[in-house]
Amino acid sequence: MNHDRIISNINRWITLKDEEIDFFISRLNHRKVRRKQYVLQEGDICRHYTFVNKGCLRLYTVDTNGIEHILQFAPEDYWVADIGGFYQEIPTSLYIDALEPTEILQISKPDLISTFENFPAFDRVFRIMVENAFVGLQKRILQNISSTAEERYLTFFKNYPQLINRLPQTQIASYIGITPEFLSKLRKNLAAKKR
Amino acid sequence: MNHDRIISNINRWITLKDEEIDFFISRLNHRKVRRKQYVLQEGDICRHYTFVNKGCLRLYTVDTNGIEHILQFAPEDYWVADIGGFYQEIPTSLYIDALEPTEILQISKPDLISTFENFPAFDRVFRIMVENAFVGLQKRILQNISSTAEERYLTFFKNYPQLINRLPQTQIASYIGITPEFLSKLRKNLAAKKR
DNA sequence: TCAAATTCTTAATCTAGTTCAAGAATCTTT
DNA sequence: AAAGATTCTTGAACTAGATTAAGAATTTGA
Numbered sequence: 156m157n158h159d160r161i162i163s164n165i166n167r168w169i170t171l172k173d174e175e176i177d178f179f180i181s182r183l184n185h186r187k188v189r190r191k192q193y194v195l196q197e198g199d200i201c202r203h204y205t206f207v208n209k210g211c212l213r214l215y216t217v218d219t220n221g222i223e224h225i226l227q228f229a230p231e232d233y234w235v236a237d238i239g240g241f242y243q244e245i246p247t248s249l250y251i252d253a254l255e256p257t258e259i260l261q262i263s264k265p266d267l268i269s270t271f272e273n274f275p276a277f278d279r280v281f282r283i284m285v286e287n288a289f290v291g292l293q294k295r296i297l298q299n300i301s302s303t304a305e306e307r308y309l310t311f312f313k314n315y316p317q318l319i320n321r322l323p324q325t326q327i328a329s330y331i332g333i334t335p336e337f338l339s340k341l342r343k344n345l346a347a348k349k350r
Numbered sequence: 351m352n353h354d355r356i357i358s359n360i361n362r363w364i365t366l367k368d369e370e371i372d373f374f375i376s377r378l379n380h381r382k383v384r385r386k387q388y389v390l391q392e393g394d395i396c397r398h399y400t401f402v403n404k405g406c407l408r409l410y411t412v413d414t415n416g417i418e419h420i421l422q423f424a425p426e427d428y429w430v431a432d433i434g435g436f437y438q439e440i441p442t443s444l445y446i447d448a449l450e451p452t453e454i455l456q457i458s459k460p461d462l463i464s465t466f467e468n469f470p471a472f473d474r475v476f477r478i479m480v481e482n483a484f485v486g487l488q489k490r491i492l493q494n495i496s497s498t499a500e501e502r503y504l505t506f507f508k509n510y511p512q513l514i515n516r517l518p519q520t521q522i523a524s525y526i527g528i529t530p531e532f533l534s535k536l537r538k539n540l541a542a543k544k545r
Numbered sequence: 546t547c548a549a550a551t552t553c554t555t556a557a558t559c560t561a562g563t564t565c566a567a568g569a570a571t572c573t574t575t
Numbered sequence: 576a577a578a579g580a581t582t583c584t585t586g587a588a589c590t591a592g593a594t595t596a597a598g599a600a601t602t603t604g605a
Contacts, residue, residue, distance in 0.1 A: 190573095216492060216496070218496055222496070224492060224495050224496040226488055226491060226492060238481055238484060238485055239481075239482075239485040242481070271474070275470035275471075275473060275474070276470075278470060278473040278474040278477050279466070279470070279473040279477075281477055282473050282474075282476055282477035282480060285477060285480045285481050285484055286433055286434075286437070286480050287434075288484060289433060289480055289483060289484045289487065290433055290434040292484065292487040292488065292491060293421055293487065295491060296421060296487060296490060296491060296494065297411060297419060297421060299491065299494040299495065299527065300419050300494065300524075300525075300526070300527030301411070301413055301417070301419040301527070303561075303562095304561075304562070305561095323572095323581080323582060323583090324582075324583070325581090325582065325583085329495075330495075331495070332494065332495030332496070333562070333563090334562075334563060334564080335582080335583075335584095336562095336563080336564080336565095336583090336584080336585085337561085337562055337563070338583095339583060339584055339585080340562090340584085340585085342583095342584095343584080343585090385603090498591075498592095499591075499592070500591095518551080518552060518553090518602095519552075519553070520551090520552065520553085528592070528593090529592075529593060529594080530552080530553075530554095531553090531554080531555085531592095531593080531594080531595095532591085532592055532593070533553095534553060534554055534555080535554085535555085535592090537554095538554080538555090
């Protein structure tokens with residue numbers, strides 16, 4: 156498997172030495188997952204940080220009524236994990252599965268820790284990665300406490316143009332926190348407005 | 351000013367050497383802010399990471415209708431900043447102000463960067479800090495897309511018992527994303543249920 | 546300690562979004 | 576290419592939460 160995508164991903168914020176990159180790459184396992192296959196299930200311990208090389212994963216919970224609530228989509232170039240459970244090694248309440256046939260690269264906790272110990276630059280890489288993700292989540296919270304469903308949909312549209320025609324609407328509805336029926340109505344209204 | 355609280359805060363996840371702690375502490379400025387005084391205003395560049403030693407700050411936006419939406423409360427032992435704007439040095443859209451007379455410790459970007467350069471252990475400290483904050487935000491998103499206002503209020507009650515009787519209800523309403531009037535009704539219903 | 550400011554409550558009316566149901570359209574897999 | 580599964584749309588009835596307004600209670604700061 157080709158490592159170009161993950162190399163440019165970790166080189167995005169700071170430039171690493173070849174030795175550092177080679178060490179990190181050598182720790183990765185790669186896997187293919189079929190559509191609908193689970194990468195993580197409630198009750199499991201999240202043993203890997205997962206990078207998506209091709210395809211698309213989703214991170215979500217299932218509530219007591221059996222309804223799914225999507226925390227994150229992870230298309231090409233995104234990382235996913237139950238971060239808390241990964242470091243503390245406690246059973247997760249989250250699910251990760253594939254929305255499309257997907258190719259992933261994974262690093263285990265022992266391998267990531269040894270990467271941090273050998274090359275402190277990776278503490279920085281992962282610090283910056285999480286900082287960026289944090290800022291993204293803050294923006295999402297703000298949307299959720301201050302905007303209407305229509306505004307949230309339009310923001311999703313702007314932030315993830317690659318995903319709009321790639322994901323079923325029911326998944327997008329779940330991400331922005333409304334029912335699929337209501338999303339359908341919103342779209343109808345928006346289409347009417349455009350004319 | 352006493353540094354015990356911030357020292358135990360940064361020592362919480364990994365144990366630092368005296369030399370590392372001393373360097374970091376020597377970079378801090380301390381300030382007192384009065385109730386309602388701004389620490390950051392829309393349009394400013396966020397020049398400091400701020401630690402609360404005593405009192406309580408809030409991080410929020412003001413929408414086009416003049417309504418405030420609270421992203422974070424920062425009582426004793428919490429850090430606040432517009433993280434994105436801090437590193438990129440771009441004008442913020444957020445406000446930080448004091449809900450009570452507050453004592454803070456601040457570190458500037460140049461000082462934080464030089465701390466990272468001299469002592470890579472701090473990349474790890476800040477990585478772990480942001481990871482924990484990230485996990486907290488994920489839980490909050492989940493609440494917002496999946497729970498009723500009543501459930502969100504009860505969760506706030508459980509997560510921040512120290513704050514419930516310390517903050518005006520209007521601030522809590524803004525944090526959980528409802529109007530103060532509706533929070534008042536919720537509380538009435540909850541009190542009735544208890545009997 | 547008192548006046549001003551802020552916060553809290555209640556009630557009536559309104560609306561964004563849900564629920565339920567059922568048929569139409571579109572994918573997936575063989 | 577067909578059958579089954581999933582997704583999308585529409586409509587009617589419902590409800591959680593918003594809005595407006597006004598008075599009561601509490602907090603604040605001089």
